[in-house]
Amino acid sequence: MPRLVIISNRAPSLDGAGDSGGLVVALKDALKSRGGLWIGGAPATSENPSPTILMHERPDFDIGLFELEPQLQHDYYLGYSNSVLWPAFHGRLDLIDVREHYTSAYKEVARRLAEMVAKVIADDDILWIHDYQLIPLAFELKKLGVSNKMGFFLHIPLPDLQTFKAIPNWMELSEWFAAFDMVGFQTRRDLAHMIDIFRQTMRGELRFNGNIDINGREISLGCYPISIDVKGFAEMAAEKAQTVDPARLTRLIGVDRLDYSKGLPQRLAGYEQFLADYPDYCGKVSLLQIAPPTRDNVEAYQDIREEMEATSGRINGRFGTIDWVPVQYMHRALPRDELAVLYRYSYICLVTPLFDGMNLVAKEFVAAQDPEDPGVLLLSQFAGAAEEMKEAVIINPHDPHGLSRAIKQALDMSLEERKERHNALYERLAANDVSKWSAEFLRRLEKPAGIPGARHPSLKLPDVPFHAGQ
Numbered sequence: 001m002p003r004l005v006i007i008s009n010r011a012p013s014l015d016g017a018g019d020s021g022g023l024v025v026a027l028k029d030a031l032k033s034r035g036g037l038w039i040g041g042a043p044a045t046s047e048n049p050s051p052t053i054l055m056h057e058r059p060d061f062d063i064g065l066f067e068l069e070p071q072l073q074h075d076y077y078l079g080y081s082n083s084v085l086w087p088a089f090h091g092r093l094d095l096i097d098v099r100e101h102y103t104s105a106y107k108e109v110a111r112r113l114a115e116m117v118a119k120v121i122a123d124d125d126i127l128w129i130h131d132y133q134l135i136p137l138a139f140e141l142k143k144l145g146v147s148n149k150m151g152f153f154l155h156i157p158l159p160d161l162q163t164f165k166a167i168p169n170w171m172e173l174s175e176w177f178a179a180f181d182m183v184g185f186q187t188r189r190d191l192a193h194m195i196d197i198f199r200q201t202m203r204g205e206l207r208f209n210g211n212i213d214i215n216g217r218e219i220s221l222g223c224y225p226i227s228i229d230v231k232g233f234a235e236m237a238a239e240k241a242q243t244v245d246p247a248r249l250t251r252l253i254g255v256d257r258l259d260y261s262k263g264l265p266q267r268l269a270g271y272e273q274f275l276a277d278y279p280d281y282c283g284k285v286s287l288l289q290i291a292p293p294t295r296d297n298v299e300a301y302q303d304i305r306e307e308m309e310a311t312s313g314r315i316n317g318r319f320g321t322i323d324w325v326p327v328q329y330m331h332r333a334l335p336r337d338e339l340a341v342l343y344r345y346s347y348i349c350l351v352t353p354l355f356d357g358m359n360l361v362a363k364e365f366v367a368a369q370d371p372e373d374p375g376v377l378l379l380s381q382f383a384g385a386a387e388e389m390k391e392a393v394i395i396n397p398h399d400p401h402g403l404s405r406a407i408k409q410a411l412d413m414s415l416e417e418r419k420e421r422h423n424a425l426y427e428r429l430a431a432n433d434v435s436k437w438s439a440e441f442l443r444r445l446e447k448p449a450g451i452p453g454a455r456h457p458s459l460k461l462p463d464v465p466f467h468a469g470q
Contacts, residue, residue: 004027004034007127008134009041009077039066053119075106076133110140121148124148149181164193177194187358187387225432226358228364247345252346253287253289254267254349260304263353268311270395283321291330293305349361351383352397375422376410379395
């Protein structure tokens with residue numbers, strides 16, 4: 001079996017201590033079974049970083065670290081990746097900060113990393129490259145003559161054609177995507193956008209087998225919704241809950257990185273509207289909003305932090321009493337086991353992104369619930385998870401009155417309906433957990449196949465069951 005080489009912006013911990021969640025859980029079994037290598041970035045130890053990948057052994061798989069000098073790291077990561085691609089891919093063209101040296105740094109990192117990767121891979125290795133920070137890597141590797149099979153997975157959303165073309169070097173981006181043998185997305189929405197981009201910018205032709213043909217070369221495309229370790233998270237929540245008392249008040253919970261794409265001000269506006277619309281609930285409910293910091297040195301993130309702090313204070317000042325605080329706002333991260341029990345003891349989870357690739361908080365909340373007395377998931381129609389989690393209460397985060405009514409609906413929902421919704425959601429998650437996500441992607445990468453039901457995005461994509469490979 002060919003060795004699997006994972007390449008991402010960040011690498012797992014060298015000792016395995018940080019493997020409790022996220023992408024590492026999804027991929028370490030595949031890496032271990034194949035004899036794998038994970039290549040990722042690490043902070044440079046000096047102004048003259050190593051020109052080669054630094055190899056480290058773990059019992060389950062090897063780790064290779066590449067270093068970048070601080071200025072290059074800043075311009076590539078905080079610059080082009082997170083001040084151009086991130087806002088553009090999330091539909092926030094008003095927030096993109098286009099600077100030529102950002103673009104140059106992004107290309108330089110891909111070029112330099114390709115040279116390093118080419119020296120440590122074997123001819124039959126399978127390369128799986130992850131996320132928006134490394135879109136040009138296959139293009140650069142192929143310029144060096146590397147012919148390994150290369151797959152790419154985009155964890156964030158892909159915008160529509162017109163938004164995509166607002167990025168100054170959009171044509172290069174198209175060419176970079178087209179250099180992969182296979183490209184995977186979270187949702188059918190993003191898959192449709194990729195097909196449209198290829199057709200309109202590179203004269204791509206959609207084949208009957210679902211692949212896209214560009215200049216005589218076929219690229220495999222697919223929809224692979226990422227998930228979590230459903231059983232493991234459920235067991236952790238149930239075990240931890242035995243040592244913690246339930247919340248005193250009916251709790252609403254939100255857990256998000258402090259990012260403008262997550263709809264946090266809109267969430268608070270809907271909750272504030274709820275308190276105004278249904279004053280009988282004042283003093284009986286509370287909203288716990290956990291928002292760990294991220295990219296604090298980017299101006300847009302400083303603005304969202306100030307807005308959240310001001311809005312939380314306004315709501316508490318307007319509705320709060322001596323013995324009741326309507327909003328508990330925590331600007332820090334919590335361990336996953338603590339989050340699991342907070343989910344379990346929360347009656348409502350508010351997931352309100354304005355545009356999201358998937359959103360695993362929605363899946364963690366469902367997995368953590370007591371099946372005999374489950375809470376209710378309120379899920380934005382713009383989250384990738386909404387495509388497969390249709391039994392949630394689907395909301396429009398831009399409509400505070402609608403969100404107010406949805407909160408009231410969830411609070412009034414009968415136990416029978418809550419159990420029915422939760423059972424359907426949990427069964428689907430359990431059948432399509434994170435191990436299936438990685439297995440199906442790799443199966444498709446190694447043996448390219450058609451996409452059942454794929455059509456030109458001007459037509460409605462079929463409503464088929466969600467599992468990898470559709």
